[in-house]
Amino acid sequence: MEDATAYVRDLGQRARKASRELDRLDPGLKDRALTAMADRIEAEANTILAANREDLERARAEGLDSALVDRLELNADRIAAMADGLRQVAGLPDPVGAIDELRTRPSGIQVGRMRVPLGVIGIIYESRPNVTADAAALCLKSGNAAILRGGSEAITSNRAISRIMQTVLEEVGLPTGVVSVIDTSDRAAVGALLGMPEYVDIIIPRGGKGLIERVARDSQVPVIKHLEGNCHTFIDADADLAKSAEVAFNAKTQRYGTCNTMETLLVDRAVAGDVLPDLSRRFGETGVELRGCERTQELVPEAHPATEDDWDTEYLGPTLAVRVVDGMEAAMTHIAEHGSGHTDVICTESYTKARRFLREVDSSSVMVNASSRFADGYEYGLGAEIGISTNKLHVRGPVGLQGLTTQKFVVLGDGQVRG
Amino acid sequence: MEDATAYVRDLGQRARKASRELDRLDPGLKDRALTAMADRIEAEANTILAANREDLERARAEGLDSALVDRLELNADRIAAMADGLRQVAGLPDPVGAIDELRTRPSGIQVGRMRVPLGVIGIIYESRPNVTADAAALCLKSGNAAILRGGSEAITSNRAISRIMQTVLEEVGLPTGVVSVIDTSDRAAVGALLGMPEYVDIIIPRGGKGLIERVARDSQVPVIKHLEGNCHTFIDADADLAKSAEVAFNAKTQRYGTCNTMETLLVDRAVAGDVLPDLSRRFGETGVELRGCERTQELVPEAHPATEDDWDTEYLGPTLAVRVVDGMEAAMTHIAEHGSGHTDVICTESYTKARRFLREVDSSSVMVNASSRFADGYEYGLGAEIGISTNKLHVRGPVGLQGLTTQKFVVLGDGQVRG
Numbered sequence: 076m077e078d079a080t081a082y083v084r085d086l087g088q089r090a091r092k093a094s095r096e097l098d099r100l101d102p103g104l105k106d107r108a109l110t111a112m113a114d115r116i117e118a119e120a121n122t123i124l125a126a127n128r129e130d131l132e133r134a135r136a137e138g139l140d141s142a143l144v145d146r147l148e149l150n151a152d153r154i155a156a157m158a159d160g161l162r163q164v165a166g167l168p169d170p171v172g173a174i175d176e177l178r179t180r181p182s183g184i185q186v187g188r189m190r191v192p193l194g195v196i197g198i199i200y201e202s203r204p205n206v207t208a209d210a211a212a213l214c215l216k217s218g219n220a221a222i223l224r225g226g227s228e229a230i231t232s233n234r235a236i237s238r239i240m241q242t243v244l245e246e247v248g249l250p251t252g253v254v255s256v257i258d259t260s261d262r263a264a265v266g267a268l269l270g271m272p273e274y275v276d277i278i279i280p281r282g283g284k285g286l287i288e289r290v291a292r293d294s295q296v297p298v299i300k301h302l303e304g305n306c307h308t309f310i311d312a313d314a315d316l317a318k319s320a321e322v323a324f325n326a327k328t329q330r331y332g333t334c335n336t337m338e339t340l341l342v343d344r345a346v347a348g349d350v351l352p353d354l355s356r357r358f359g360e361t362g363v364e365l366r367g368c369e370r371t372q373e374l375v376p377e378a379h380p381a382t383e384d385d386w387d388t389e390y391l392g393p394t395l396a397v398r399v400v401d402g403m404e405a406a407m408t409h410i411a412e413h414g415s416g417h418t419d420v421i422c423t424e425s426y427t428k429a430r431r432f433l434r435e436v437d438s439s440s441v442m443v444n445a446s447s448r449f450a451d452g453y454e455y456g457l458g459a460e461i462g463i464s465t466n467k468l469h470v471r472g473p474v475g476l477q478g479l480t481t482q483k484f485v486v487l488g489d490g491q492v493r494g
Numbered sequence: 495m496e497d498a499t500a501y502v503r504d505l506g507q508r509a510r511k512a513s514r515e516l517d518r519l520d521p522g523l524k525d526r527a528l529t530a531m532a533d534r535i536e537a538e539a540n541t542i543l544a545a546n547r548e549d550l551e552r553a554r555a556e557g558l559d560s561a562l563v564d565r566l567e568l569n570a571d572r573i574a575a576m577a578d579g580l581r582q583v584a585g586l587p588d589p590v591g592a593i594d595e596l597r598t599r600p601s602g603i604q605v606g607r608m609r610v611p612l613g614v615i616g617i618i619y620e621s622r623p624n625v626t627a628d629a630a631a632l633c634l635k636s637g638n639a640a641i642l643r644g645g646s647e648a649i650t651s652n653r654a655i656s657r658i659m660q661t662v663l664e665e666v667g668l669p670t671g672v673v674s675v676i677d678t679s680d681r682a683a684v685g686a687l688l689g690m691p692e693y694v695d696i697i698i699p700r701g702g703k704g705l706i707e708r709v710a711r712d713s714q715v716p717v718i719k720h721l722e723g724n725c726h727t728f729i730d731a732d733a734d735l736a737k738s739a740e741v742a743f744n745a746k747t748q749r750y751g752t753c754n755t756m757e758t759l760l761v762d763r764a765v766a767g768d769v770l771p772d773l774s775r776r777f778g779e780t781g782v783e784l785r786g787c788e789r790t791q792e793l794v795p796e797a798h799p800a801t802e803d804d805w806d807t808e809y810l811g812p813t814l815a816v817r818v819v820d821g822m823e824a825a826m827t828h829i830a831e832h833g834s835g836h837t838d839v840i841c842t843e844s845y846t847k848a849r850r851f852l853r854e855v856d857s858s859s860v861m862v863n864a865s866s867r868f869a870d871g872y873e874y875g876l877g878a879e880i881g882i883s884t885n886k887l888h889v890r891g892p893v894g895l896q897g898l899t900t901q902k903f904v905v906l907g908d909g910q911v912r913g
Contacts, residue, residue: 095830098854140785172853184864186874189852193886276886297716297887318909325911348711411514430714433608433904434591435517444601445907454912455605456597457901467612467695469888472903484874484891485852490737493745493873 077260083267086222086255090195093252094220098192101168102218104247109165109212116208119239120154126235134228145227148200148266157205160459164212169220170476174485175353188482190399192218194276196479197268197288198461199224201282204232208279210214211240211254213461217479220253222251222275222392224268227260228281230340232446234258239339269294276334279474281462298396299474301463304334304414305389306447307405311423312345317421318444320354325446326420328361334463335440339386341394341406344370353376355397363393380429386413403428410436416465418442418450424428439472498678502686505641505674506693509614512671513639517611519590521563523666524634528584532577535627538658539573545654546623553647565621568649576624579878583631586877589895593904603910607901613695615898616687617880618643618709620701621687623651629698630659630673632880634643636898639672641694643687645701646679654678688713698893700881718893720882722834723753724808725866728825728851730842731764737863738841739773745839747780751810753882754837754859755870758805758815758826762912763789766818770794774816782812789818805832820849830854835884837861837869858884858891 097105116123127149134144170190177187196219198210209222214221225233237256244251257264269278269290278298280290283481292300308326310319342350347370355365355375355489365371367378369395385396386409400406403421410419418440420430429443440450450473452460457475464470470478498690511823516524525536546568548815553563589609596606615638617629626642633640644652653882656675661669676683687698688709697717701707710717727745729738745756761769766789774784774794780826784790785804797816819825822840829838837859840851848862859869869892876894883889 080692095856098856099850128893165809180873180875182597182867184869189860191856240579315909321911322907322909323753329912356813405849431518437514437517437613438902439609440903440905441604441608442905442906442910443907446911448912449601449603449905449910450903454599454601454603456599467900471900481890484859484869486859486864486868487869488741488862490734490741490863491868492740492865493748493867 079261080267082259083257083264084274087188087195087268087271087342089252090220090222090255091274093178094098094194094218096250097119097220097253097341098217098416100249102171104249105169105215106216107430108164108243109161111213111214111247112208112240113165113245115152115239116158116161116236123154123232123235125384127232128348129231135268139228143202143228147204147232149204149232154365157208159173160205160209161212164216164459167216167476170217170480175482182493184225184490185487187485190477190483191483193276193481194481195220195222195295197222197224197275199268199278199280199282199286201226201286202229204229204236206281207233207236207256210461213459213479214361215477217476218483219479221257222257223270224257224265230258230260250302255390258455266293271378272296279457279462292372297469299462299464299466299470299478301334302465303389304336304417305337305338305387305413305415306418306420306482307341307402307410307414308337308422308447309403310343310346310350311406311421311425311428311430312343313425314346314422316346316350316426320350320357322420322422322446323354324357324443327358327363327395328446331393333448335447337395338389338412339398339449341398341400341409342404343406344399344401347371348374351397357400358395360469361393362442363395365395365397368396368399374399374488389415403432407435409440413480414438417463418447420445420447428458432457439456440465456487497870498654498680498682498687502633502679503690503693504675505676505866506690509639509674509695510669511623512641513611513613513637513668515669516639516672519668523668524588524637525584527662527666528580528631528634529669529755530666531627531631531659532580534583534658534662534882535573535580535655539570542573542651542654543568546651548650548764549648558647560646562621566623566651568623568651572624577625579624579628581880583635586635586895588635589899594901600653602908602912606904606908608904609896609899610902612898612900614639614641614693616641616643616694616697616715617642618684618687618697618699618705619699620645620705621648622646623655625700626655626657626675626770629880630879632895632898634672636895638898639686640672641676643676643684647675649679685712688715689767691715698881716888717873718881718885718889718897719884720911721884722758723755723836724759724806724832725754725759725832725837725839726825726829726833727756727839727841727866728760728822728829729762729763729765730768730822730840730844730847732844733841734764734843735765735769739769739776740779740842741839741863741865742773743776744780745867746777746866747815748867750812752867754866755810756839758817758832760817760819760828762822762825763818763820766790766794766876770816775869780812782814784814786816787818790816793818801828804877808834811840822851826851826854829857833857837866838881839864839866
């Protein structure tokens, strides 16, 4: 226990120091490092795969469930994707140092906001070893030092990736403390990481709800968190029904396990009879089980009865709750009561209702006539995504490089004094 | 205890509800309410002053210190300033609903960010009753509900102002829950306010360091805080010495008790002999006591010796620490070690050094050739200020209406689905 804590605190101190040095170095070094990491990850693919096989064998021997083993597994494609990801991040514009809204004030001073790194970012994640490279790349590009804590099941893979990154940092002349991978399975390491606000500016947990709740509860450092994606699609009385059916079908079935997948379909009573029977048939053919309110069951006899719990459930699987509602007001009330503030969609051709829904629904993404599956950093054009925030403060929705920075005021004067 | 907690939780529940209703109402109502509050505060000035006299008498009877009694006191001018403040806030552009960076993506969806209120804001402050009106106005204008907890010494004044605001809210047709003043001196009320993240989205404490540290430590809700203003002015070897002397003199003497007042003057060794003797004489004539390093004392014999503690002290009074340093690098190291990340200034004519200082000094405001006293929401053109944040997350430096809002993503589609 003592040792893990001292070890992590030492990484923290090194990271803090490295993050300050990073500020003074040629910004081009960051991109050179990211490109070199991509090259070396490809060149040493076999070493990484061998390390990964060790993790996989141990995971299977310990009887870890197959979804977890799947996420843990690397192969040639996944390694290529990891390298591509690094190159893409290298190609993004550098957010650091951008000055916005520089204005001259009546006193004669010019005031603007300069984008600067947060400092040190702690990432806590599970199983998927590609996060090690992805997260390190986003932190480095945004001028931050990163301390990464992966799942113990992936420790051999993460160690191999870490070694490559450390070698490259040294070669290009960056302080190696800008990327640290915590190399111990001791759980005390997580507690130590969450308990050193003097060295860590923000924690980003990535993983299941249990992990995120635990991190948010225990952390003395602010947490950018993504708790739950209980997403809704509401088909309004004024919707284009053909369009709406496509949007709703895609929102549920394009992928089941993602946070932006629709979990509850709300349909205005006025069009429920026109929409639900056909759409339900398509869902049924695709293997989606429906759980409906009473009015839904009248229209779709094969739907199972929904309980109150269904409105609050993020299935992350081929199950969908369906409720017939009395208009947009009722739909918005349902979303306010049961939603998780992630992504909610209205399908309507009514200008006035679209405008009200956009304004009043308090979610990180609010959409009109588009699949909730678009709620994603790449689809939004952020270039990359370190996660999705359901926080309201600092950053909300998909988090790209900008979310890993903050702005300070800069003032340019010519000897001005205050009168 | 039980009662105060239940009472505050009830205010919280009402505030949450009111903040949701506020979103649906005509935005013009907010400005009408603010203007009507200004009018009525002026019309009922005598009632407010009578209430204030009660607080003042009690404060004097209880032997409260005179600075506190001064902050507590209202008079005709301060009431006029309060009303003017409300009218100014009414005149600011409404931040809510602004959509920025709306872009069309390759998929055909349009993605933008809409500025929306945070929800419910808790303000905890001491003595000054004008904060009650100021803070309520900024919260209301930014579309938030406010729960205000003033000092017990000001409770009668705050009650009078609160009654006026409640009457106006009712008259213009806004939910009265959008502004609540906690009407009990029971300290359990503060604990309750800090402990209900389900009703309160952010806490802003305003007052001394002790209050702010206590709030930050106990709060289960995120806190926008201003801890300390240990501000530096560095006179570089390449400075215009006449300009620099004016900037430094103003930064210290224009007001002693403010957070953006200079507390330590750093001077490059190369120009210390040209700058310090004259400048020290001016400080001496104005009654500022100097505490200098050894090299300062050689140049300014009347300076008292500085101890290590002086570099870390926010005097908030007519005392100044002075240190002669070996160049900008040493100045930046001193600021990194001893500064509070509030406001730091370089005086220089060197383009390269100005650029480096702006980039590398990690403070909420970094200035070139301007008095640190400019670090203020009004001077920066934010229109109003609810405080200054020394946080890095969410908002940094002077906090205006924008800091009381967040952005959500809005997506406008035409039936797009993800492939």
